[in-house]
Amino acid sequence: MSSRRSLWKYILDEFRRIEQELRSMEEEFYIKLKGVEVMRGCITPLYNVYESGDELIITADMPGTSKEEIDITVGEDYVKIEAPCRSPVRKIGEGKYILHIRLPVEIDQENVKARYKEGVLEIIARKKMKGVKIKVE
Amino acid sequence: MDGVSREIIEIVELEPIVGEDFIVIEGFPDVGLVGTIATSYLAEKLEMVEVGYVESDELPPIVSVRNGKILDLIRIYRKGNLMAFISEIPIPLTLIKPLSQKIIEWAISKKARMIVSLTGMPEPARLNIDIPKVYVLGSTKRVLEEALKVEGVEKFTDGYIAGIKGMIVKESFRRNFDALLVLSQAHFNYPDPGSAAQVLIYLSKLFSITLDVSPLLESAEELKLRLRDLMRRTAQAMQDVQKSRELELPAVYL
Numbered sequence: 544m545s546s547r548r549s550l551w552k553y554i555l556d557e558f559r560r561i562e563q564e565l566r567s568m569e570e571e572f573y574i575k576l577k578g579v580e581v582m583r584g585c586i587t588p589l590y591n592v593y594e595s596g597d598e599l600i601i602t603a604d605m606p607g608t609s610k611e612e613i614d615i616t617v618g619e620d621y622v623k624i625e626a627p628c629r630s631p632v633r634k635i636g637e638g639k640y641i642l643h644i645r646l647p648v649e650i651d652q653e654n655v656k657a658r659y660k661e662g663v664l665e666i667i668a669r670k671k672m673k674g675v676k677i678k679v680e
Numbered sequence: 681m682d683g684v685s686r687e688i689i690e691i692v693e694l695e696p697i698v699g700e701d702f703i704v705i706e707g708f709p710d711v712g713l714v715g716t717i718a719t720s721y722l723a724e725k726l727e728m729v730e731v732g733y734v735e736s737d738e739l740p741p742i743v744s745v746r747n748g749k750i751l752d753l754i755r756i757y758r759k760g761n762l763m764a765f766i767s768e769i770p771i772p773l774t775l776i777k778p779l780s781q782k783i784i785e786w787a788i789s790k791k792a793r794m795i796v797s798l799t800g801m802p803e804p805a806r807l808n809i810d811i812p813k814v815y816v817l818g819s820t821k822r823v824l825e826e827a828l829k830v831e832g833v834e835k836f837t838d839g840y841i842a843g844i845k846g847m848i849v850k851e852s853f854r855r856n857f858d859a860l861l862v863l864s865q866a867h868f869n870y871p872d873p874g875s876a877a878q879v880l881i882y883l884s885k886l887f888s889i890t891l892d893v894s895p896l897l898e899s900a901e902e903l904k905l906r907l908r909d910l911m912r913r914t915a916q917a918m919q920d921v922q923k924s925r926e927l928e929l930p931a932v933y934l
Contacts, residue, residue: 569916573912573913577909586908588908589869589870589908589911589912589915591868591869593804602807602870604867604870604871604904604908604911606900606901606902606904606905607901607902607905628905630902630905658807660807661807661874661900662900662901662904663807663867663870665807
């Protein structure tokens with residue numbers, strides 16, 4: 544009974560240790576992110592990358608800018624977004640959004656469209672499909 | 681299980697909270713920070729006053745300072761029979777169950793009428809939606825019937841509710857205590873003031889509160905920027921409670 548309890552305690556201690564390590568890594572990430580933002584005066588927007596069928600969808604939360612000022616550069620396997628950010632928030636002030644995303648799949652640079660709505664930028668790109676068609680027998 | 685017991689969480693009242701028919705609203709951070717935005721806006725516009733806070737060793741050792749005033753991370757505000765829990769941090773995983781139980785016990789001890797949890801319902805196509813829909817889930821038949829009297833609201837029928845909101849409604853169901861979960865279609869991990877506005881419009885109708893949400897919508901971009909860091913941390917915390925499950929349908933029929 545007592546050996547079972549000590550095993551249980553050992554497992555719990557291990558879980559706590561792993562959790563603590565993860566928290567430390569997370570905290571390190573935030574420190575670096577905020578450090579870069581303060582040093583370079585840039586803002587890393589919150590963003591998501593989804594795959595949907597033959598499309599790749601990238602969204603980024605970029606309030607305080609306008610669609611005319613958003614500069615998007617698209618490569619086969621990356622997207623670079625830059626835009627000014629005008630913020631009335633004192634700590635942020637006048638800044639610049641910079642986001643450089645390495646894409647999980649190659650995209651067709653000729654088939655990319657973007658829209659900006661209520662502070663969210665959405666980019667939809669057609670995936671570059673390589674391969675040959677196979678007939679089902 | 682060597683977890684956090686609810687005994688080590690304390691709800692501290694700055695002065696004894698007396699009254700009746702309390703409606704306890706919680707807006708702990710999660711999907712789109714909808715609950716956080718809605719509850720904070722409500723507290724500000726109704727000029728609610730701080731009446732208490734939550735104390736626990738499991739909370740991070742941080743104090744919030746506003747205009748030179750030292751504030752606790754999870755605070756309780758009140759105006760009349762309305763009370764609001766506002767948190768500046770996502771609720772740590774170890775606190776979710778004990779805190780939900782503690783809040784319900786405390787609400788019952790205060791003879792509260794109901795607990796109302798405000799949250800976002802993750803909607804991948806949120807960008808295509810101009811006016812997010814509002815859904816409700818009740819822990820009892822009576823609270824659900826009352827909630828559905830408001831025109832335009834829909835009943836939440838199938839899906840998962842992860843995190844403290846789910847725990848509050850489940851524990852209330854077990855105790856036959858009235859708890860209402862109000863969900864509005866929202867961006868999963870971007871602050872969503874537009875969605876919060878719909879929750880507030882619904883609440884204003886349900887509880888006959890006079891509330892103008894246009895200042896909230898006008899300051900949406902500023903709010904989104906201000907809440908960016910909280911959203912980033914909340915997104916991380918949402919992973920801990922498998923919040924992405926809310927995008928799925930339940931796996932079994934029975």
